[in-house]
Amino acid sequence: TEEMLQQAEKLTVVGQLAAGIAHEIRNPLTAIKGFTQLMDGAMENHYVSVILQELDRIDNIVGDLLILAKPQVVHVEQENIVKLLSRTVTLLNTQAIMKNIELITEFEVESIKIACEPDKLKQVFINIIKNAIEAMEKGGRIYIKLRLLREGRILIQFIDEGMGIPEDRLTKLGEPFYSTKEKGTGLGLMICQKIIRSHHGTMDIRSEMDKGTTVEVTLPTHFNDRKMGER
Numbered sequence: 001t002e003e004m005l006q007q008a009e010k011l012t013v014v015g016q017l018a019a020g021i022a023h024e025i026r027n028p029l030t031a032i033k034g035f036t037q038l039m040d041g042a043m044e045n046h047y048v049s050v051i052l053q054e055l056d057r058i059d060n061i062v063g064d065l066l067i068l069a070k071p072q073v074v075h076v077e078q079e080n081i082v083k084l085l086s087r088t089v090t091l092l093n094t095q096a097i098m099k100n101i102e103l104i105t106e107f108e109v110e111s112i113k114i115a116c117e118p119d120k121l122k123q124v125f126i127n128i129i130k131n132a133i134e135a136m137e138k139g140g141r142i143y144i145k146l147r148l149l150r151e152g153r154i155l156i157q158f159i160d161e162g163m164g165i166p167e168d169r170l171t172k173l174g175e176p177f178y179s180t181k182e183k184g185t186g187l188g189l190m191i192c193q194k195i196i197r198s199h200h201g202t203m204d205i206r207s208e209m210d211k212g213t214t215v216e217v218t219l220p221t222h223f224n225d226r227k228m229g230e231r
Ligand code: ADP
Pocket: 127, 131, 132, 135, 160, 162, 163, 164, 165, 173, 178, 179, 180, 181, 183, 184, 185, 186, 187, 188, 189, 190, 213
C-alpha cells in the first residue's frame, strides 16, 4: 500500500543518517566510557556509576543504529528456517520461563530451506520475541507458528498475550526511537523491518489492547536476483 511505501522511504533516509551519526559517536563514546570506568574504580562517587549507566544507554542506541546502517548486500545461504527458529526459541526460553511465559512452537514442516542471511533473520526473531516477552508482565503464552504459503513463500507468526499496542501508536511503530520502555531504543522494529525487506519479505503487526499482539513475517524461499535487496 501507499502508506507502506512511504514507511519504507523513511527507513532508507533514516538508515543513511543513522550510519553517519553512529560512526561518529562510537569512537569518542568508547574513550569516554573507558576513562569513566577508570574513574569509577579510583573513587567512591556514585555519580560516576550513574554516568556509566547513561553511557550504556547511549551505547545501546549507537549499537542499534549501527545495525541499521550495516550494508545490506551480504552472504546468502540456504538455511533451514525451522531449525533457525527453534534455536532462537531455545535461546530465549530461560528468559521467558523467568517471567512465567511459555514459548509454544507450531511448525507445519520439520525442515524448509530458504535463501537468507541466517544471522540477520535470527536477530529479527530475537527482537520480535523479546518484545513479546517484554509485553507480558503477567506471564502467559507466546505462539511461534510457521506455515507454508503458496508461490514459494513462508509465513511466520509470533502471537503474544501481552498488553497490546494502542491503535494510535501502531502507526508510529515504523518511526525511530518510539519506545514505551525505560531501556528501549525504539529501533528494534525498524531493524526487523529493514532486514525483512532486504530478504524481499513483509512484516505486519496487528494488536488488540489487553488481548495481545501478532507479528506476521512472510519470506520467499528463493529470490531471483543473486544479491540481496539493496534496501
Ligand atoms: P524497544 O523494544 O527498544 O522499545 P522496538 O522497536 O522493538 O523498540 O518496539 C517499539 C515499541 O513498540 C515498544 O517500546 C513497545 O511499546 C511496542 N511493542 C513492540 N512489540 C510489542 C508487543 N509484542 N506488544 C506490545 N507492544 C509492543
